[in-house]
Structures are given as structure tokens and as C-alpha cells.
Amino acid sequence: MRVAAIHDLSGFGRCSLTVIIPVLSAMGVQVCPVPTAVLSTHTGGFDNMVFKDLTDFIKPCYNHYKTLGIEFDAVYSGFLASEAQIDLCLEFFGGYKNALKIVDPVMGDYGKPYKTYTGKLCERMSELVRVADVVTPNLTEAAILLGEEYTPELSCEKALEWLKRLNEFVPSVVITGVSMNNRICNIGLVNDSYYQVDYEFIPEHYPGTGDIFASVLTGELLRGNDLSYAMKQATVFSQTAVQRTYEQGSVPRNGVMIEEVLPLVMGKNE
Secondary structure, X not given: OEEEEEOOEEEEOOOOHHHHHHHHHHOOOEEEEOOOEXXXXXXXOXXXXXXXXXXXXXXXXXXXXXXXXXXXXXXXXXXXXXXXXXXXXXXXXXXXXXXXXXXXXXXXXXXXXXXXXXHHHHHHHHHHHOXXXXXXXXXXXXXXXXXXXXXXXXXXXXXXXXXXXXXXXXXXXXXXXXXXXXXXXXXXXXXXXXXXXXXOOOOOOOOOHHHHHHHHHHHHHHOOOOXXXXXXXXXXXXXXXXXXXXXXXXXXXXXXOOHXXXXXXXXXXO
């Protein structure tokens, strides 16, 4: 199996491509990175990071792959550095019509968009979401996509309403990190079937957890598993990695220590 991963590459901090590549590789998937930007570190907790926009790389990369006749089982997008990259991703998705299309609409967290995400870029992310087979926003990103005011906790009724509204233009929807009825969970909807996977709250925030979750989800879907199973496996792996990191007292900005838990997703390739 082969995935084109259209994400940024942060050199330090265990997020984006530096976790996507090992996780999917451990699951038996060849990852072909298409970097949208290169950063010395991620943007959470570091000053004076070095940032290089790679918009000009994506189109020639796509053209080269098409010239070579390279096919992909999935095209999986994440952090985008500019509005122009929306159009480039749309071309990538359109050029591989038979590939599974996963959009992790990386735009913000804790009720606020990231510094690089303008209102226009957030608006245009909706265009990309509409061509996806699977979308994996966190609660903040779901609110942005729906034009709703962010709230740190949803009622069961509101959560289902948000899922249904997103499901109107995306076949499979997963919203991560939802606080609901004094529980924290990941929720999903496909073919009118609702899925919920609860997990234990850890009182710390680590970058890259969304990338880890979406990568395991992608790997499990490529293995032929349904959304319910993929959500469970992605939640368990992410929870285990975060728990191990928390227990060892690692500095949060250093990211989740996935190295020792990668065997959890290995050895299941039929």
C-alpha cells in the first residue's frame, strides 16, 4: 500500500510527517511525503522557529509522479501553508480518483485558529473537505468548518448534529477530542451509524496527537477495516502513547514518545 502524505515537516517536536511516516510504515504502508512546509520545530512552545514554505514544490512533485505512472492507495492531507496549497491539494485528489481521500483539516485547537490560518484559508479548507472520503477535525476545527461558535463541551444532541452536518458532504466523519457528558471521546458517523470511543483524560497537551490518530485511522482503513474498528485502534494507540509519555514526565513540547509503542500497530498486515 502507498500513501501520498501532503503535510508539513517539523524537524523537532514529533508531529506531522515525523510521526506520520513511522506510524504508517509500521502498519505496512509506504509513505511518500509531499511536504507543504519545512519547519525547524513545530509552532507550539518554541520561539524563532525557521519556516520554509514549499508551495512551489507540490505541483512539480505531482507532475513527476503522474509522469512516472506512480499510483497511490490513499492521498492524505494535513497542515497547509497557504491558500494556493488548497488548489494544489484539490489537483492531487482529483488526479487520483480511485485513492482513499483523507483530510485532516489542521486549522486550530482550544477554540482558536493557528497563527498562520487566515479567515480565508479556513474558509477554503471547506472546499478540500468536500472532496474527501474521510475527514478528521478536532472540536475547534469542526466548529470552524461549520461556522459555529466553539464550546469546550458538547451535548450528545449537539455532537450528533455537528456530525450529521459534516456528513452531508463527507461520507465518513470523525471529530476528535470531544468533551461530552463528563467524558472525553472521539466520535464518528458513517452510513447513519454513530460511533463513540471514550478514552482517559490526561492533564497535559502534546503536539502531534491528531496526526498520530489520523495516521492509525488511515492505516486501518487501508487494511480494509471499517470506521468503527479504525477509530478504536487509533484511539487506543494514541492513548497509550500519550499515557507512556505522561508517565515518563517528558516535556510536552517534545511531543509524544511513539518510538516504544510502534509495535502495537505492527504485525497485522494480512
